[in-house]
Amino acid sequence: MSIALLIVDMQQAYDxxxxxxxxxNDALEYxxxxxxxxxxxxxxxILIQDEEAGEGPDSEGYKLMDQLVVKDTDYRISKVYNSAFWKTGLDELLKQLEVEFLVVSGFAAEYCVLFTYNGAMERGYNASLLQHGVADYNPGQAKETQYLRPVVSIETLTYILKKV
Structure with missing residues (x-):
């Protein structure tokens, strides 16, 4: 089994x-x-960026949040729609990497995070949200979204990532 982390829309416009x-800030820690x-x-x-953040891909708002740790080895996907799967190369990338399980995190819980999670499930991937790794306009909504979906903790990921 191969596993990947999706980080959705953690961009300056939303920060x-x-x-x-x-x-x-709470989600960024996780x-x-x-x-x-x-x-x-x-x-x-895999870093997902919304082209509508700020004033498009060339704007300051499109850039990733300064507090988000990013490496040159990370993959990037740009999107226009709520789901990171819709009309992007994400599905093709995941197939190329032979990923079967996705951990979805980021902003905003009931919009792009949830649409991306649902898009993964619709395409036959196994998926969970990162426990405490989802942010929202309303912090209560982030918690509610996690109550209604499978979540995976940092502790569990530590164990799983040693085995795969």
Whole structure:
């Protein structure tokens, strides 16, 4: 089994929304820890960026958040729609990497994160949300989204990534 981490829309445009700061900062701690584990296990970390963040791909808002740990070995996918699968090369990349299981994290819980999670399931991938690794405009929504979907903890990922 191959496994990959998807980090959805952790971009400067969303970090600038004041009411999201606490939710984003909390999620970033877990996302950065998970991405470290994936990189140490030589498993893919895939950064998803929304072209509508800011004023398009050339804008400051499109750039990834400064607090997000990013490496040159990470893959990048640009998207226009809520689902990172819709009209992008994500599915092809995952097939090329022989990924079967996805850990989905990022912003915003009930929009792009959920649509990407659903897109993974529709395409036959096994998927879970990263526990505490999902942010939202409303922190309560991030928690509710995680209550209704399978989640995987940092502790469990530590174990799994040693085995695959």
């Amino acid at each position: 600038e929304i004041k009411k999201c700061h606490e939710s984003i 996302i950065n820890e998970a991405s470290k584990l994936f990189r140490e296990a030589d498993k893919p970390v």
